[in-house]
Amino acid sequence: MGSPPLFYRWSSKIMPWLGILAIIFLSAGLFWGLLIAPTDYKQGDVYRILYVHVPSAILGQSIFMFMAACGLINVVWRAKISGMMLKSAAPIGMSFTLIALVTGSVWGKPTWGTWWVWDARLTSTLILFFIYAALIGLYSSIDDKTKADRAVSILSIVGLAIIPVIKKSVDWWQTLHQPSTFTLTSSPSMSPDMYQPLLLCVIGFYLIFAFTLTLNLRNEVIDRERSKNWVKQIFVN
């Protein structure tokens, strides 16, 4: 798994399956969620944006955890592939966070009457987005790719340590300024008809992440190893 040619061959086999599974789960989840699931008696059909919003918010956070784990592996064991993984995951995580923010504010307008609230969760998601931006900005500023990987790894470790602190402090700050007016989704109160498609969507989003990550990573591997023999062999034949 560690060596680029091995990864490339291995991922060629696994990638179509990832793609097919992602399509199955996503289409099933979205079809069920958007068309079959019952309409919410308070919010109407607007609530259905949840089937995109919640999975992307979950993904935005767990991709960061994934990146920080890659960063730790890269700093401690100097495994090159984990650095590439970190780099390939960053834009995906940033996009999911952006999707969560945008769908959240589209959802907020009809239900809360405003595009944006300084709610604790919204604020920490916005900060997460800025942290992604900082990581990507740092990566693009360093020309040597292995160095850039290590630099981003170091910064992502700081992120891992500081994200719980950010969440906690935003919670305290929010309760200081205003009583918590809204809670986003509370799953216990959600009926199983609405919850099951959401679960499918979350799994589908994870699969989409795995698929795009593999695509990005293969691209990165080929790009960095383009002068190597095994790459030439693949593309000449």
Added chain:
Amino acid sequence: MLLQGTDLQILTQPLLRFDMKSSVLDWLGIILKRDLIIAFRRSSTYITPLVFFLIVITFFPLALGPQESLLSSLAPGVIWIAALLASLLAVESIFSEDFRDGSLDDFFISLEPSFILVFAKVMIHWLITGLPILIASSLAAIILYLPLESFVPMILSLLLGTFFMSLLGALGAALSIGKSAILSAIIVLPFSIPTLLMGTSVVTFSLNNQDYSGFLMMMGAMLAIGIPLLCLLTVEALLLNYD
């Protein structure tokens, strides 16, 4: 050349000392002494952040209007934002000079722990930006009509917060050596949000006569974890330049 005579001796001293008898604290003292002399020879290093801080503070009443009640309620946030920005102003210079003239190479070649080097650099940065800001913050508090009772919590929170900012700033500087100064600021700013939130909460709580000690303890805890973690990561980041 900014230095001559005895100063030059102090500067070259750490580079010549290879005897293993010197303790870690001696090493820390030598670096601190050397860097303080360099900083004081060029007064802009400690005056620029200070002036920047005061100018930013002055802009808020000019932009928002001079009403006393408005300004005193905004004072905690205004002072904290100005302090954050001012302490990031000099971040780029933490390592860049030593990197350019090769002193950093010598530090790493010497057998002394590089962790101490980074810690000394952070302390120097705090001494030339954080400490002047700390002193000037009382003046800023008067300008912004902050009640006298809130002075102590403000200074305590700034004391802990600016040191944490220096730690973060050192990491940002190490990651972006030779790049633009604005890059290191952008890298560091999202990570400084907890400090900002807790620092302003301390002052706001004291304005409302509430107990603020919990936030101070959290800031202290962040500092206690941050000193070893961030210094080690900064060493790792500096070593990136010596592959």
